[in-house]
Amino acid sequence: MPDSIKKFKRSIGELKNIFEFIDRFANKYALQAKLVHDVTLAVEEIFTNMVKYNPTGPNEIELHLLFAHNVLKIKLIDRESEPFDITKAQVYDLNQRVEQRPVGKLGIHFVKKIMDHLEYQHKNKRTVITMIKNLGETNV
Amino acid sequence: MFNVTLNSENRIHLTGRFDASQTDKAKKVFDKIEQSAVVDFSDLDYISSAGLGMLLMTQKRLMEKGHKLKLINMNNHVREVFKYARFDFIFEIE
Numbered sequence: 001m002p003d004s005i006k007k008f009k010r011s012i013g014e015l016k017n018i019f020e021f022i023d024r025f026a027n028k029y030a031l032q033a034k035l036v037h038d039v040t041l042a043v044e045e046i047f048t049n050m051v052k053y054n055p056t057g058p059n060e061i062e063l064h065l066l067f068a069h070n071v072l073k074i075k076l077i078d079r080e081s082e083p084f085d086i087t088k089a090q091v092y093d094l095n096q097r098v099e100q101r102p103v104g105k106l107g108i109h110f111v112k113k114i115m116d117h118l119e120y121q122h123k124n125k126r127t128v129i130t131m132i133k134n135l136g137e138t139n140v
Numbered sequence: 141m142f143n144v145t146l147n148s149e150n151r152i153h154l155t156g157r158f159d160a161s162q163t164d165k166a167k168k169v170f171d172k173i174e175q176s177a178v179v180d181f182s183d184l185d186y187i188s189s190a191g192l193g194m195l196l197m198t199q200k201r202l203m204e205k206g207h208k209l210k211l212i213n214m215n216n217h218v219r220e221v222f223k224y225a226r227f228d229f230i231f232e233i234e
């Protein structure tokens with residue numbers, strides 16, 4: 001069972017509450033500031049994607065956090081959503097000149113960069129994004 | 141708590157967390173910049189792709205007029221986000 005589960009309204013304004021939830025979890029395990037920063041960034045990017053691409057979804061978005069055996073597992077669940085496999089999203093071209101760089105689309109690139117594992121599932125209109133970070137001794 | 145101010149010397153000061161919920165607030169200030177400006181990150185704790193997008197949009201607009209942003213005083217976490225995006229090649233960062 002996850003250590004911490006909370007549902008958040010489908011609104012960008014919920015980010016403040018999400019950050020507080022992550023901070024409380026991080027304090028419980030005395031996680032290092034760098035790790036907390038990266039988890040916060042990854043969760044913001046996935047949550048805002050879910051809000052942006054499914055703005056009329058009828059349900060709240062669930063955030064699960066689990067820390068065990070030096071592994072941090074983060075899960076975001078959006079029920080009643082259309083399929084969009086973020087693991088297969090177009091790769092952000094970091095070599096483009098500034099004029100060609102899109103203003104958006106960086107979020108998924110960040111998540112892939114930060115996390116050790118990113119998994120997408122969609123079944124019965126339910127999207128589940130799972131992110132895993134393997135922690136060395138230095139992270140706790 | 142996020143805050144953004146523009147002073148009379150065309151210097152922008154960012155404070156707190158620049159996340160996706162703060163883009164409207166930031167846009168009101170960044171849209172006022174019409175020439176090269178310095179953005180001071182010394183009190184900024186966090187930035188996400190939404191914040192980077194705002195900076196990129198401003199940089200593109202300024203470059204069309206021969207101007208640019210200079211970013212100063214980033215903490216290590218924020219600097220790393222710029223590196224993830226390879227924005228350290230797009231902006232002058234000091």
